[in-house]
Amino acid sequence: TDVVHFGLVLVAMCVTTAIVAMCLLGYRLDESATPMRVTHSTFRALLGELDWEEIQEVGLLPAGLYFWAVNIMLVTIMLNMLIAIIMEAYSVVKADVGDEAETMVSQMKEIYRRYSHRKAGHYLKLTEVVHILEKHEVRKLRADPQ
Secondary structure, X not given: OXXXXXXXXXXXXXXXXXXXXXXXXXXXXXXXXXXXXXXXXXHHHHOOOOOHHHHHOOOHHHHHHHHXXXXXXXXXXXXHHHHHHHHHHHHXXXXXXXXXXXXXXXXXXXXXXXXXXXXXXXXXXXHHHHHHHHHHHHHHHHHOOO
């Protein structure tokens, strides 16, 4: 539900930014003149492709207002919301796992221990175990044909 909420807020912020672009820049720039064009330019601005030289032709104040609206509303706030959602999900998963969970270091130690025992001949490969079990199952079926 957090991701759905984030999507709704992102769409609302993009629409708001597009309306701001149409009001501030639309009368002088072709890319902000129609709703489709301004939606495309807002998406490009969200991805960091904001052409300052082009929007500055409208005027320094409208261009600055639009630039800061995009950077503060879309990039900073929305990125922080996304990071907060990810961190909350991580905290929930970490709390569910508990303190008994294996760490990366303990898993690496276990892998190395198994590898060294297998190289020393103390352990068998899983494929060898399966092969032995299959042979045993075949012998058992031959001895007891039910």
